[in-house]
Amino acid sequence: MDAVKSWQPRTMVDSHTCSREHKLRLFNARWLSRKLQKTIRENPNVKGVDIRDKFSRKWNIAISKNMAYRARAHASDEVVGSFIKQYNRIYDYAHELLARNPGSTIKVKVDPVNGKPIFRRFYACLKACKDSFGSCRPIIGLDGAFLRGRHHGELLTVVGRDANDQMLPLAYAIIEVVNKDTWTWFLELLIEDLGGPDVCSGLTIMSDQQKGLRQAVQDVVPAIAQRFCVRHLYANFRKKFPRKNLKKLMWRAALATHPQQWENIMRSIKEVNEDAFRHLMSLPPRFWSRSRFTTTAKSDTLVNNMSEAFNSVLVNTRTKPIITMLEEIRLYMMKRWATNRTRAASFKSSICPKILSRLQKESLLTKHWVPSWSTHKLFEVRHVSQTGDNFVVDIDQYSCSCRKWSISGIPCAHALAVMKLLNIDAQQFIPACFTKSAYEEIYSSVIFPINGNNLWEVTEYLDVMPPSKRQMPRRPKKKRRLEQWEL
Template sequence: MSQDHRRLDTDLICSNILPMLRDNLALSVKFIIGHIRDKFNYTITYRKAWNAKNKAIEQIYGNWVQSYRDLPQWLIVMEKWIPGTIIRFETSPTPIQGQVFFERLFWAFKPCIQAFAHCKPIVQVDGTWLYGKYKGTLLLAVAQDGNAHIFPVAFAIVEGETKDAWNFFLKHLRENVTPQENICMISDRHASIKSAYENPSNGWNGTSSHVYCLRHVAQNFVRAIKNRKLRKYAVNMGYAPSEATFLYWRHRILKKNTAALEWVDNLPKEKWTQAYDGGIRWGHMTSNLAEAMNSVFKDIRGLPITALVQATYYRLAKLFAKRGKQSAAVLASGQQYTEACQEKILDALGKSNSCIVTEFDRRNYSFSVEETEDPHEGRPKDHFWVHLREKMCDCGKFQALHLPCSHVIAACNHANISYEAFIDDVYRVTTVNAVYDEAFPVVRSKSLWPIYEGDVVCPRADMKRTKRGRPKKTRIHTEMDDFEKREFRCGLCRVPGHNYRECPNAAGPSN
């Protein structure tokens, strides 16, 4: 049966999926359609399944409009039971006295703020849609510790990725979460982010840096040049750790297309290349950390607003407890450096055995290191100048990752110096243990919550999601997605090479 049934309404579907949705909030609409088809032998529409899921969410987490009214009380609870939490709440007046419209909300938990001081000095920012009955955007700032673990340090719910919204987010992020010097912010080339970063009142100018995500640069490159093969060359230019490798890929673009070379040359090299960034990116060429955290929070982005804010608290509390226990166990074992660090060091140690070192200036620890094996990185075998006092190597990996490369390790072994002195402290187990040292306090019973007696918070009518069209939950694919590897299959028999209109297994006209 391929048709719907009028008595198979959203209430009946809601009662059937309610137990499943309690256990798995990420239950997809397509799964609901399949579940109802298997149980009732009817295929419901996407809209009906989506409405039924929203009804089930409403029964579990409360009404969307009531959730806006409950939000101020939860913010008071966070300030009382989770001291040190930063909350910035903006509203606007309504024609009705005693009511205000919700505009924007920024929040950051104290354990995350203190943890950032022990992480790599980089922060990645990104925005993602909300999927509930009311539109909006969730902005995230994500950090990474020395063991390659990521966690969000700040959140914001705004009307969209507008100039005012990014000003609001970046201003409070800088003031309350990332006030340290020499912070590198990684994002896409969104004009609103660039404008907010360059706004002097937001405090980012001076001792911080703003660089671009290489995936978004490649996306813009394809839109302008429309050549996917040259896109790979541009990406290799961005990832090139040394100036020599950068020039090698630049010369290959020059031989193919001069217009493409003009496009990449118009971008400031320090904004998108690893060879010229001075090591401020710590090897992070994309905003994948923020993209990964967006997918982690995908299931809660369809919740009412108060439930969404509460979910960030409970998930981070669980995450910090788990990682704190793990880092304490590693520290007790006597291990000095993180697993992510040890993997890179072991790889560099293996390559250092094939290097020949010539000493030039022992007082200043200056060496010439020659590779005897083919590096297979788009560059020929060469001599590399290593200056240990200045922490520099011609290969560029030493400056980019803040870890000794194979040439540095070979020079250290030649001079009888421990290469561990050149490993940054952020990769130490003690530093990672300090990241998760402070736990999240427990929020007490709801009967002990303080009572809110202020204005009633209401959602804006223009933010209510329209009922026209199919509700979208998947990100729109753009040029940054690699379509070349996708294999298109028939919608009926799932065999590649044709579509459902040309399928030989399709049924003919009815007799």
Template sequence: MIGLDGCFIKTPYGGQLLTAIGWNPNDQILPIAYAAVEAETKDSWRWFFLNLCDDLGVDKIRWCTFMSDQQKGLIPTFDELLPGIDHRFCVRHLYSNFRKRFPGVQLKMMMWKAAKATYVQEWERRMKEIQQVDQGAYNHLIEISAKYWSKSRFNYFPRVDTLVNNMCECFNSVIVEAREKPIVSMLEDIRVYLMNRWSDNRQSIVTYAGEILPKINKKIEREFDKGGEWLAIYAGRDKYEVSISQGNRAKKMCLDVKNYVNKCYRKETYVDYYQHVIYPLNGPNLWSQTENDDVLPPVFRKPIGRPKLRRNKTGDEPRNNGPLSKLARTGQQQKCSYCFALGHNKRTCPRKRKMEAAQNATAQAKKGAGTTRTPKFSKIPAKTTTQPATRVQPKRKSSTQVGGSQESQTSCKRARCSSSASQPQPSTATVTSPSRRTLRFMEKTPPRAWKALG
């Protein structure tokens, strides 16, 4: 089987890289041919296919099975050069076109079941199920011949029943960095990659001791495990009727299964694939000059908007391809980490919003009440005086009773002031009230002044 595909060249001049990729005996990709063309058209595919036939030979090409992504101009090329050749469509790309008109998981599963049907009766039954769900989807699929996309109509000769063109997609992902370089550097990077790959595969098969290749061995073991579910009943003339066994039967193999493995999956075939050497080349300074005309680049066409380096992905493809990519949240129910309720997250939690609103209202109330609030110390302490607290005023005889009484009152006030001054006061700044200022004035006023007032 040979897969045909075209990928974009990510340079200012654009272009397409046409590739032909096959499978090696160990179910790994085997690059066969690649070419850079201006666009993916009928003329470019015809030129590429003619060179492929000249290289491999028309007689060998007729026995090959080709798989494509329904590229433009490829089917007319097959009909013109090799009519009747075995050709298949990649079901994954076929579904990408199908889901644009008929989306839905149910139709997707039903279409893939019809593609995987191994006999005609099962395919017809699957198509009737699609018809019952959506008549338009049935009409769309019935217009595409089943020989292009269903296992029930595949040719048995290739011994390959794959439904997708993964071999070309794998090769395109390997050379994704090379496709961003100029044309000569791109072709040189691809050549060096193939030279290294051929050398590694040629050396690895030398130390392999088995006769059947590793990946084929794993497939045989899986099928051997499933073999216990089947029961073979001999009918005569080398004919058997095989059915599913009802009970658990012991696995008993009378013959060695590996003796019936085809030659194309054996070690000797793998050695023949990689016996040739891709020789190294000198640098561009030592390349010989040809007499042919120089190959000019395509006409530069500046696209509209910012150039895109990645293709537009479909709805069933993951958006991120990096190692730290996350799964999409589509179809998942959110759970709040604040109230642990379902249906919302912490950012939109209604309970959290009510709590924050109550806290804000309380803070605003406290802030408004703080403008009329009294100081922390309700009683302002008296300011200490420079005079000693034990100072005693000299006794003077008063001529009148009023003056004596006033003097006694003054001495009592002084005693109270001295007692308050002897007590330890806080080191905070004090504010003098009107009463304190009056007492201070009375202390500084001599007694004869009070007599004059009396």
């Protein structure tokens, strides 16, 4: 053997007298994050206490709460992407999205600060959404929701209604804060994408009385019709007037379909509580009562549930980095378009299922109404027991003096009673916007997929920096705070 420095063990003492060490400096947040990546992919919302329990069971070590949260943050950055890095590539993402979906409107707005572009707003309205809205009724819902990620902001969404009276996402935007300026910027882009001010003059907007929205709508499209969600109006009304009889009367006033009925109910409210009457009269009934709704929208909805439903889908999405969040929204819409495109084949009638179900419910109420013929297809319909409940139905004009048919587009019980007397198929009087063919036309457009970020073209723009973080007090809430009457 050559003369080298070497050694050879001759005896091994395999008895340990030291105790097990539960806190090791070798276990740091970076090392732990690599072991957490699989867990984060399966459950992005894993709790810190679950992470500590996992490491305690697997390696029998104890880690602090802060280390567990740091490890989770590092693992999330590796899995879903870094928050800051994704802001750097926002222009590359916008270019790829526009290249794969030509005809779309993609806007990125930044503010130069010390020579560096700081992110401010992002707007997207895909070409498929524009084409789909052309076959829908002229009514949209607007809503806003807080972003719960590292850099705060708000997500604005626009939702239409398809032929089956289900939600149809149209556009979305990320802004710094909700106010008149941001709503004006958003509405100007939206109105242009939906056909311009002339086309949108007959549009109806449903909202939750968002801050600055009413004034922005009046500035952008003064002639547009606005509705406010009655559920949110009642939440404010209930704080001052919690009595149950007032709740019933307010909802009856909102559900009234003709002005005389609304006036009678308002008189009843005035008799019960004059302050409650003044509170409701301070808001014009055209915003919250069917008795003053326009007939162009062909919708009698009183709540903004479509927008709320879309936002509920995005609860977890709103906690993620900006490009990951935008991609999840686009992916959800792409899958929804593809699914609904094939769903039309299962429709058993030429009328969409939800509309047909509503027509059948109205048909069950015809037993309470007796039609009397006047001339041609003009009838007087009276209730079998209640005096004073008489309505005039003109089949040729598609109208009833109760206004329910004109507002919703679906024949009311009075009109259906006349149709049964004349042996006329009621489905002939359903507007084309509720038919199977309209549903197929809405979802015939395609939202095209895009490549991963490794294949994106690098644009010549400077890297965009994230907005300054506005730290709010206490831990941010991820669930909507329910009102007392919702519990």
